[in-house]
Amino acid sequence: MEAINNLISGGAVQDVLFYVFAALTLLCGVLVIANPFSRSPVTSAMFLVLTIISMAGLFVLLHAFFLAAVQIIVYAGAVMVLFLFVIMLLDLKVEQRRKIKVFGFFAGIIAVGGIVSILVKSLATAGDGVAEPTIEGGTYALGKLLFTQYTLPFEIVSVLLLVAMIGVILLSKKKLE
Amino acid sequence: MDWNFIIFSIVKIAIVVGVVQGMVAYSVLAERKISAWIQDRVGPNRAAPPFVKYIPVLGPFLTRLGIFQPLADGLKFMFKEDFTPAGVKKIYFFLAPAIAVIPAMLTVAVIPFGSMMGQQKMVIADLNVGILYTFGIVSMGVYGIVLAGYAANSKYPFFGGIRSSAQMISYEISMGMSVIPVLLIVGNLNLSQIINWQSGHGWLVMYAPLSFVIFMVASFAETNRTPFDLPEAETELVGGYHTEYSSMKFALFFLAEYSNMVASSAMMVTLFFGGWTLPFWGLDQPAHSLGMGLANILVFLVKMLFFMVLFIWVRWMFPRFRYDQLMDLGWRRFLPLALVNILITAVWLWARS
Numbered sequence: 320m321e322a323i324n325n326l327i328s329g330g331a332v333q334d335v336l337f338y339v340f341a342a343l344t345l346l347c348g349v350l351v352i353a354n355p356f357s358r359s360p361v362t363s364a365m366f367l368v369l370t371i372i373s374m375a376g377l378f379v380l381l382h383a384f385f386l387a388a389v390q391i392i393v394y395a396g397a398v399m400v401l402f403l404f405v406i407m408l409l410d411l412k413v414e415q416r417r418k419i420k421v422f423g424f425f426a427g428i429i430a431v432g433g434i435v436s437i438l439v440k441s442l443a444t445a446g447d448g449v450a451e452p453t454i455e456g457g458t459y460a461l462g463k464l465l466f467t468q469y470t471l472p473f474e475i476v477s478v479l480l481l482v483a484m485i486g487v488i489l490l491s492k493k494k495l496e
Numbered sequence: 497m498d499w500n501f502i503i504f505s506i507v508k509i510a511i512v513v514g515v516v517q518g519m520v521a522y523s524v525l526a527e528r529k530i531s532a533w534i535q536d537r538v539g540p541n542r543a544a545p546p547f548v549k550y551i552p553v554l555g556p557f558l559t560r561l562g563i564f565q566p567l568a569d570g571l572k573f574m575f576k577e578d579f580t581p582a583g584v585k586k587i588y589f590f591l592a593p594a595i596a597v598i599p600a601m602l603t604v605a606v607i608p609f610g611s612m613m614g615q616q617k618m619v620i621a622d623l624n625v626g627i628l629y630t631f632g633i634v635s636m637g638v639y640g641i642v643l644a645g646y647a648a649n650s651k652y653p654f655f656g657g658i659r660s661s662a663q664m665i666s667y668e669i670s671m672g673m674s675v676i677p678v679l680l681i682v683g684n685l686n687l688s689q690i691i692n693w694q695s696g697h698g699w700l701v702m703y704a705p706l707s708f709v710i711f712m713v714a715s716f717a718e719t720n721r722t723p724f725d726l727p728e729a730e731t732e733l734v735g736g737y738h739t740e741y742s743s744m745k746f747a748l749f750f751l752a753e754y755s756n757m758v759a760s761s762a763m764m765v766t767l768f769f770g771g772w773t774l775p776f777w778g779l780d781q782p783a784h785s786l787g788m789g790l791a792n793i794l795v796f797l798v799k800m801l802f803f804m805v806l807f808i809w810v811r812w813m814f815p816r817f818r819y820d821q822l823m824d825l826g827w828r829r830f831l832p833l834a835l836v837n838i839l840i841t842a843v844w845l846w847a848r849s
Contacts (some may be wrong), residue, residue: 345515361588361646365794368639375632389630392672396635397665403642407654458685 337380343373360406364399371395385458498587502576508620512604519804520754521566527808529562534812573747581648581740588647593741593748596640599633600755606630607762608688610793611782611792616649618772619688626687627679630763631672634718638664640752641727641737643721648740656736659819660720666826673683673834674710677703678767678843691765691771695780701768702835706837708768711831719753722811726819761803765796772796772840 347370351363371394378387465473525540532539540562548555548564558564607627610618623629638661644656679685682693683705694700701708706763717724728736735819738749765771773780784791817825 325504325665361821365639365643381643384623384625388625388632391632392635396632397640400635400661400665403639403667404658407646407658419842435582 333380337377340373340376340380344370344377346372361403364402364406367402368395368399371399385461504616504775505620508616509605512609512620513601513759516601516604516755516758518615518760521570521622522749523754523757523808524569524750525566526805528565530805530808531812534809539835543568552752559686564597568807570747573744575752578743578745580752581650583647584740585647586596588643589740590745592640592644593745593763595643597748597755599637599640600752600759601755602633603630603650603759606687606765607759608691608771609762609796610789612784613786613789615687618789621684622688622690624686627675627685627690627767630759631668634671634756634759635668637718637752637756640749644741645737645748648737650740652734653739655750656727656733656739659733660737663717663720663724663726663822663826666823667830670696670826670834671714671718673831673838674688674707674714675767676834676838678709680838680841680845687771688764691766691773694770694796695773698775699770704768704837704841707777708764708832710837712764712832713825714830715764716807716810717822719756719760719807721753721757721807723814723817724821724822725811725816739772743747757804757807761800761807762796764803769799 347366350366351370354362354366371390373393375387375390378384378390529539531537541560542561543565544555544559545564545567580586593720605620605804606623606629608617608619608622612618617771641660641664642657644654645655645660648654678690678700681700682690683691689702697703716722722725728738733739738746741749770780773797774795779791779795783792796805
């Protein structure tokens, strides 16, 4: 009993959960783009949903409950449902295997290289002590930061979304009255 | 986190899931009895295990009430042939009922159904972001229905699935917006804190009546109940998304629908009607004795049953909306109304401070 108590409170559960969620995220992420069993777009979309949910799990382990909840509401609950909706309405058939184009291949390698270099750089400068999570699940601190220090970037992002929305309406209307 | 916490959590989860399942079974019976009453019929009054008729007075009485009907229904669903039509997408066909049930069961995890029993808080998970958690889980409920429609690989279920995804996305927005005034007033996302606030200041329905109306209508739409049951409109879509399902898989969709009803009743009670509190007999404070703890749970259940009956009553009193009316109500009436409601509440709070 004592041993189990220590095991639980010693953070072993958190460690195990971290590896479970991280593995799930990576596995489902790979299955979104390269699923050997199915080429159906719906399957890809469902694996993307799983990826998002396991990422929310990672956020929970970082005590960022707000981010986890928002991640699920916005991405899994709204964006992916719309994806699925569009896939079903367009009635996409199972995708054919395509030959890999030389240009696409090299562009992909360059993109992956860029991301990896950024990752390595940030990991190298981070130091080994992991900082305690500052946003303790509270929305208060996050909201305060968003409306004081980061007001301008926040507003610019909202305007960007508005511009995208207006653009979609413009494009989808055939003739302007 | 220690050993005690885990044991008590497991016990609480077992009890809550059991109670919710029991409520689901008996709300089906209530639905049939109330509909019978509204339509001047008798309702289920025959089903009984063989030995019951030998009990004098009580036996026939219970049989007439239909107490044993849910048992018979459950057994029937288990023993029916589980038929898989040719041409369905097998994996999704099997997954869809499960995906529909899981979110419906998960929602109740954050709802405080009582104050204290001894040292234990009567809530499974006292999350800081309780409301957001519920909205996240509720929004996952769409997948079950959409995938059921997709997996069946035939026209009517597909229409049902598409309709339900459009409907649920539309009303989720109004639902989320309608709760914001509540959050503004209370200043906390934690459901226990919202109940605490209500025990000091009075029920939130008096502060944000418009929020409550929008939330209630949106939760009718989210649970696919009449007048918003277009995804399973029998007259035009045969049975909607569950046309191709039979046996226990079909029953799971029913289970999901009624569990969603239980969950949204609980949410309405928690957000707008004071949760487990009553303003008199000292029931508005966390209980110190086991008796008061039980009384608090009882208060919560009674309030919840009121909304369950409301759900059932509305289904048998009102006709179904047309699809364009549904979209019109969601996007052109409720969304602006909810936005104005947020603005008014914010101005009122600012003027008061």
